[in-house]
Amino acid sequence: MRRTDKIPEPGEEDADATDAMFTSLLEDSAEELYEQAPCGYLSTLMDGTIAKINNTLLEWLGLDRSRVVGRMRFTDLLTVGGRLYHETHFAPLLQMKGEAGGIAMDIRAAGERMPVLVTSKVKTSEDGEPLLIRTTLFDARDRRAYETELLRARQAAEEARRQSEADRARLQEALAVLQQSLLPSALPAVPGLEAGSYYHTASPDLLGGDFYDLFPLDAGRSAFFLGDVCGKGPQAAAVTSLARYTLRAAALHDADPITALTTLNTVLHERYTSGEGRYCTAIFGVLEPDGDGRVNVHLASGGHPSALIQRADGSTDYLPTPGGMLIGVLPQASFTAARTRLLPGDTLLLYTDGLTEARTGPDRELYGDEALRTFSAAQPAQGPQALINALGRLLASFGDGLDDDTALLALGVPAPLPTTVSDNLT
Incomplete structure (x- = not known):
């Protein structure tokens, strides 16, 4: 019987074995390439819940896979500023176009803020229904450091060329006067209320964009606000002035915080x-005494850190205002309102993120919201000015770790005077 099997040519058996070996290696290395890639990979459900994440990104975050997959959302990995930008820019762009690429954000890496470039793409079914979001994160620390150093070098060269030390001193004096004109010269006296404020200027060479105010509305009611304009310099100062006078005028027309x-x-x-977009964050509120030594507070937030309440009994916690959008970015924006009541001895604290984003310790870690809550809880409940004084000392202790302007506004109800033996006998 004649054989029909093909006799392998010389070298064919070796070639087949080599092909099989490479195929096996490629199959084995595909998952390894995903896990050990020089960039971060993750896949999320459409609501942002993380379904898959590679080892590279987990190492950046300093987290275990069991704590992340199915338990956290992509926005949980971002800093406060990153979450705001994701909500107002990145997520809408992804929803409209199905992809967004090369967006600079910061993630909360192990012990520090880490700049990354984020690219996301929506995976859809054959019917066009969105299934999940695939995201790639590239480490941008070297790029950010290079850009920062380049900018500093350029600014230093221009500063040295443009002005002498005497010119700089005169400029700083003029800027300080202008900065003061953007803030109330003194807080008004409000019956049944105590108030304190503080403003830290990070650089005498730049106008800051933080602002605050307290002013009467009508019989018994007062309004307050505190905010932070994006950027610095004359443009930020113009926005600051516009924001202050707009909020004052708006309050006299309709004092509802969201309005x-x-x-x-x-x-x-x-x-x-x-032109160039300008926006800010702010908290606006109304104070109304209830006639029984207490003050009702109705406030709303637009992308601003939550207010902190120091109670007379020593407890301290935040008044949550989640979801409020940045002010001025979109033609229509939603804001979050909250209510509380201040009892005698209670203090409401508003602040800008220069405080919580200060760098501390040898590793220059972010100070953070929890540290602020713990610090405030450790202070005696002695009223707004005492809390402001303590926070002023805290800010001074940060040294060069405090690189952003910081505004503080504290409002409280005076605690009753202690009763003495002579008072009881009378």
């Missing part, structure tokens, strides 16, 4: 929509 912030959003968006 006041909505008016400011409309003004900023219409004013700056045709």
Whole structure:
């Protein structure tokens, strides 16, 4: 019987074995390439829940896979500023176009803020239904450091060329006067209320964008606000001035906190929509005594850190205002309202993120919200000015770790005077 099997040519058996070996190696290395890639990979459900993440990103974050997959969302990995940007820019862009690429954000890496470049793409079914979001994160620390050093070098060269030390001193004096004009010269006296404020200027060479105010509305009621304009310099100062006077005017027309912030959003968006975008964060609120030594507080937040309440009994916690959007970015924005009541001895603290984003310790870690809550809880409940004084000393202790302007505004109800033996006998 004649054989029909093909007789292998010389070398064919070796070639087949080599092909099989490479195929096996490629199959084995595909998963290894995903896990050990020089960039971070993750896949999330459409609501942001993390379904898969590679080892590279887990090492950056300093987290175990069991703590992340199915338990955290992509936004949980971002800093406060990154979450705000994701909500107002990145997520809408991803929803409209199905992809977004090369967006600079910061993640909360192990012990520090880490700059990354984020690219995401929505995976869809054959019917076009979105299934999940695939995201790649590239380490941008070297790039950020290079850009920062380049900018500093350029600014230093321009500064040395443009002005002498005497010119700089005169400029700083003029800037300080202008900065003061953007803040109230003194807080007004409000019956049944104590108030304290503080402003830290990070650089005498730049105008800051933090602002605050307290002013009467009508019989018994007062309004307050505190905010932070994006950027520094004359442009930020112009936005600061516009924001202050807009909120004051809006409050006199309708003091509802959400309405006041909505008016400011409309003004900023219409004013700056045709040029370089300008926006801010802010908390606006109304104080109304209830006639029994207590003060009702109704406030709303637009992308601003939550207010902190130091109670007379020593407890301290935040008044949550999640979800409030940045002011001036979009033509229509949603804001989050909250209510509370201040009893005698209670203090409401508003602050800008220069405080919580200060760098501390040899590793220059972020100070953070929890550290602020713990610090405030450790202070005696002695009223707004005492808390402001303590926070002023804290800010001074940060040294060069405090690289952003910081505004503080504290409002409280005076504690009753202690009763003495002579008072009881009378």
